[in-house]
Amino acid sequence: MKQHTSIFFWLLLAPFALWLILLVIIPHIDMLGIALREQTAPREYAFSFKNFIEFFTEPLYWRTFMRTAVMSILATALTLLIAFPVSYYIAKMLRGRSKSFLFLLCLIPFWVSELVRTYGWMILLRETGVISNALQWAGLVSGPVELLYNDAAIMVGLVYTSMLFMVVPLVTVLESLDDDIIEASYDLGGNMWTTMRQIVIPHAMPGIVSGCIIVFMMTLGNYLTPNLLGGKDSLWFTEQIYTQFITRFNWELGSAFGILLLLLSSLIVWLGLKLSRQTLTSTMT
Amino acid sequence: MTKNVTAKDSNTSTIIDLETRNVNKHYGDFTAVDNVSLQIEKGSFFSILGPSGCGKTTLLRMIAGFDEPDSGDILIQSNSMLGVPANKRPANMVFQHLALFPMMSVADNVAYGLKQRKVNPAEISKRVKNALESVDLGDSGKKKISQLSGGQKQRIAIARCLVLEPKLLLLDEPLGALDLKLREHMKVELKQMQSRVGTTFIYITHDQSEALVMSNKVAVMNNGAFEQVGTPSDLYYHPETSFVAGFVGDANRWKAKVTQVDHVRCTTQVANGPALRGKITGTKPIAVGDDVDVFVRPEAIKIIQGEDKPQESDNSLQCRVVDLLFNGANSAALLEDIATGKELHVALPQTGEYIGLQKGESLTIAWSQDQTHCFSARSKSTSK
Numbered sequence: 256m257k258q259h260t261s262i263f264f265w266l267l268l269a270p271f272a273l274w275l276i277l278l279v280i281i282p283h284i285d286m287l288g289i290a291l292r293e294q295t296a297p298r299e300y301a302f303s304f305k306n307f308i309e310f311f312t313e314p315l316y317w318r319t320f321m322r323t324a325v326m327s328i329l330a331t332a333l334t335l336l337i338a339f340p341v342s343y344y345i346a347k348m349l350r351g352r353s354k355s356f357l358f359l360l361c362l363i364p365f366w367v368s369e370l371v372r373t374y375g376w377m378i379l380l381r382e383t384g385v386i387s388n389a390l391q392w393a394g395l396v397s398g399p400v401e402l403l404y405n406d407a408a409i410m411v412g413l414v415y416t417s418m419l420f421m422v423v424p425l426v427t428v429l430e431s432l433d434d435d436i437i438e439a440s441y442d443l444g445g446n447m448w449t450t451m452r453q454i455v456i457p458h459a460m461p462g463i464v465s466g467c468i469i470v471f472m473m474t475l476g477n478y479l480t481p482n483l484l485g486g487k488d489s490l491w492f493t494e495q496i497y498t499q500f501i502t503r504f505n506w507e508l509g510s511a512f513g514i515l516l517l518l519l520s521s522l523i524v525w526l527g528l529k530l531s532r533q534t535l536t537s538t539m540t
Numbered sequence: 541m542t543k544n545v546t547a548k549d550s551n552t553s554t555i556i557d558l559e560t561r562n563v564n565k566h567y568g569d570f571t572a573v574d575n576v577s578l579q580i581e582k583g584s585f586f587s588i589l590g591p592s593g594c595g596k597t598t599l600l601r602m603i604a605g606f607d608e609p610d611s612g613d614i615l616i617q618s619n620s621m622l623g624v625p626a627n628k629r630p631a632n633m634v635f636q637h638l639a640l641f642p643m644m645s646v647a648d649n650v651a652y653g654l655k656q657r658k659v660n661p662a663e664i665s666k667r668v669k670n671a672l673e674s675v676d677l678g679d680s681g682k683k684k685i686s687q688l689s690g691g692q693k694q695r696i697a698i699a700r701c702l703v704l705e706p707k708l709l710l711l712d713e714p715l716g717a718l719d720l721k722l723r724e725h726m727k728v729e730l731k732q733m734q735s736r737v738g739t740t741f742i743y744i745t746h747d748q749s750e751a752l753v754m755s756n757k758v759a760v761m762n763n764g765a766f767e768q769v770g771t772p773s774d775l776y777y778h779p780e781t782s783f784v785a786g787f788v789g790d791a792n793r794w795k796a797k798v799t800q801v802d803h804v805r806c807t808t809q810v811a812n813g814p815a816l817r818g819k820i821t822g823t824k825p826i827a828v829g830d831d832v833d834v835f836v837r838p839e840a841i842k843i844i845q846g847e848d849k850p851q852e853s854d855n856s857l858q859c860r861v862v863d864l865l866f867n868g869a870n871s872a873a874l875l876e877d878i879a880t881g882k883e884l885h886v887a888l889p890q891t892g893e894y895i896g897l898q899k900g901e902s903l904t905i906a907w908s909q910d911q912t913h914c915f916s917a918r919s920k921s922t923s924k
Contacts, residue, residue, distance in 0.1 A: 435639035438606055441626045442633045443700065444656035453652075457643040 283517070290510035306511035316495060316512075323492040324519055326406070327474040330413040334421045334470050335463065337414065342425035343455070347434070361422050369416060373483045376412050377403060380484070404486035412480040417473060421466040428462025429455070464531050465538035468524055475520050492516060555582040555617070557707055557740040558603065563612035565598050565764075572598040573609070574764035580742065580757075585734045587751035588744045590761035591787070596744040599761075600710050603742065605629045616707055627656070631708035632701035636716060638693055640685045646696055647672065647681035653704045671703040675733075690718050694726060702737060711743040715750060727753050748788050752776070760784045780822050782833040782915035792841075792884045794834040795917070801828055806914055808832055813880040816855050818912025831917035838872055839887040840911035843894060843903055850906035859884065861901045873897065875905065 293303035310316045345357050364372055379385045380402035390396045402408060432455065440450040456463070481491035492512070499509030528535060558580040565573040572595045580586045588596045601607045603614060605626030614621045621629055632653070641649050650671050654664045672678050675695035680688065688696065694714060701709055711730075715723045731754045734741045745751050751758045752772040759769040760783070768780045779785035786793060796808035796816060806826055807817050816834050820826050836855075850856040859875040862883065871888040886905060888894050 433637065433639060435635045435637055436641060438626070439633070439635055439639035439641070440652070441606075442604060443653035443704065444627045445652070446627060446656075449656060454641060454643070 283514075286510040286513055289506055290514050292507060294507070306508045307515075309508060310511060310515060319490045319495055320492050320515065320519070322490055323475060324523065326409070326413075326491075327471055328523070330410055330417065330474045331467050331471045333410065334414045334417045335467060338418055338421035338425055338466070339459075339463075342422050342429055345422070346426045346429035347432075347437070358422075358426065361419055364415075365419055369479055372416065373412055373480055376408070376415070376484060380408055380411075403484060404488065406485070409481050409485040409489055409491075412484040413474050413477065416477070416480055417470040420469045420473065424462040424466040424469070425459065428459045432458045460531060461533060461538045464528065464533045467527060468538065471523065471527075472520055475516070556580065556615075557582045557584075557617055558742065559615040559618075560599075560603070561613045561615070563599070563602065563609045563614060565595070565602060565607065565609050571595075571764050573602070575612075576764075576766055577612075578759060578766065578769065580740060582740055583738050584756040585731065585741045585743065585754055587755040587758045588742070588761055589748060589751040589758050589788070590744075590746060592746055594761045595764035596761050597712060600633070600712055600742065600744050603708070604631055604633045604710050630706050631710055632704055632706040633710040633712060634697045634701060634714045636712045636714060638697040638714065638717075640693060640697055640700070642685050644685070645681065646677070646683050646685065646688065649685065649696060650681075650700050650703055653700065657704075667703055671699045674702075674737075675699045691722050691726060694718070695729075698730075698733065702739065706739065709739050709741050711741060713745050713747075715745075715747075723750075730754055752788070758788075760787060762787075778821075779835075779913065782822070782835065782917070785821075785833075785835040785913055785915065790838050790885060791835045792838065794882070796832055796834050796914075798826055798828050798830045798832055798914075801826060805909060806832070808834055808914060810834075810880070813877070813882065814855070814857055816912060817853075817909045818855075818914045819910060821913040822915045824916035826914065826916050832914045833917055835913045835915070836907050836911055838885040841884070841886045841905050841907045843873075843886060843888075843897075843905055845893070845903070850904060851908075854906040854908055855912060856904055856906040857884075859903055859905055861897060861899050861903065863899060864888070864897060875903075878902065 290306055291302060291304070292300040293305045295301045310320075341361070345354060345361075349357060377384070381387070382399045382401045382403070384402070386402060387396075387400045390400060391398070436454060436458075437450060440454045445453070476493060478491070478493040478497065481489040482494055485491065493516075496509050496512045496516070499505045499512060528538075556579050558578075560576055560578050563573055563576045564571070574595070576599060588599065590596045598607060602609050603621075605621065605624060605628075608622070616630055641652065644652070647668050650668045651664050654667060659667070668681065669678070672681055675698065677692060677695060677699070680692065680696075685693065685696075697714065698709070715726050715730075718726060727750055730741075730743075734754075743751070743754065752775075755772055757769060758772055758775055760767045760775060762783050768775060768784045770778070775784055775788045779788065785791055794808075794810045794813070794816065796810045796813075798806050799809045799815070800807040801820070804820055805817060806820050807815060809815050818834055818836075826832060842850075844850055844856070858878045860878055861873055862876045863874040865872045865874060869890060871890055873886045873888050873894075875884045875886055876882070877884060884905070888897070
């Protein structure tokens, strides 16, 4: 009997274990190996920290690195600020059909690929785009205006892309808050602000943190949106990795960058959990 | 039942804590609260008793300030509460599922309302400590809500309100979630707590025994309107409508036609059944030929044994024992009228004299005319 259960256990675990080993662990170990070597002669490599030293001595690299981190944190914060009222409205103010309808509205943009969605923004923002033309037509500007290829355009694209991944955990966690508890807060003399701060947000904390983790990781690792909306000046760290691997065939430096990006995202998520006094398990359940 | 009916008997100088004047509330075509007017004296334990969906929760929520009436006025100590939001009303509510804040400690739950009022921290901790001690949970302040038992949560929910010294404490069926034993215990505890603190309690429930045991006064509510307001014993002995007679306490019920009326009594004929004599009760007049509901309580019926004979004036029936429902002090016999097959409940006091009763046995039952209530079938509850 004991033997049977353990066989079934391993059979059930096998797909997951294979996925983890083949697609996550082996590539990363290999990447670490590539990152820690240096080409000394054709087809000859030696162990070296050269790639990591290069990252820290070349300002462009680590400035891009920090800029990506700061912009991602900002994008996460903005997404949270916009998604929270939306989620609160969906979870607590609406009932029945209008609730599912609004939730569906949040979902609909995700029926098309990220590429199409981003091109949608380009149609709106470019020099000959909808907004530029509308402003000229209204007489507010004299010539065409370029709204693409700046940080604000990147931010808009990133927040838009991330919305759903913040709204879903927030709606779930807010729905689990009894209306009674909100009413009790008012009944005991609380106003809207104190109820939000002392009752709703503490209750929603696991959802807020898990939404933030997902959005932050997606933003940090995003390539398409910063590249298309930010253009050549977007300076997103994933573009540096792409350049090293594809343009310069410098797999060693590219791997080092990959490892550093992994360390950075882990560090920031860990810090976020510490600051919000949450644990990874409490936010994922 | 209880002698300590507060200062309400000297009604010359009583303070009215809550008054509602012709309060109405509609949801679409549905009338949730229909022209309710009431006055509740300071320091009383007032219950609103009614089946689910009768509008009692809506009425309580309007008093608390979560809903506004469509018309009418709500006054707490003579101040109109129309347009006053829930967080500004001198009334606090104990919710059906208590609604304690799980993200806070027990002490923080009790302190919450005081903090909203910007009471200084030293004063808060003193009052929280007193409040916790008054509900015998003096050492539980640091505990989490999830560490408390059902009864303890109940007491914290009440302490959290009473620490604010409200004019009214509103209780929305707070005992519903407790198991039977604890519920019986909490009934007594709530009643004692109320007479100790002297705050006016307004308690809504669908459980008649909760309302009867705890209250000074009970309002029986049906279809959004009050059927009768009175002391528990009034409702039990002098129901004014057939709904009250059927809802408060248990009752055996017949539908009958009036054949004879003399002053306060009438004789009725149950179709294909017995003729029953009883008191004309309720607010509606009764005339010969009217349809009436005839009620008699299980505990008013005597089982005639041995040589005893029913009195001339009593109603009596020949019955067969269908089943014996043993339940300690609340035991009953399920009988069947031999002539019509109608089932009747008869209380069996466990004094030993009915111990020999057997299933299938035939016997005679009797009850006095004074214990028989005849209501016009066109009573308030069916007039809609």
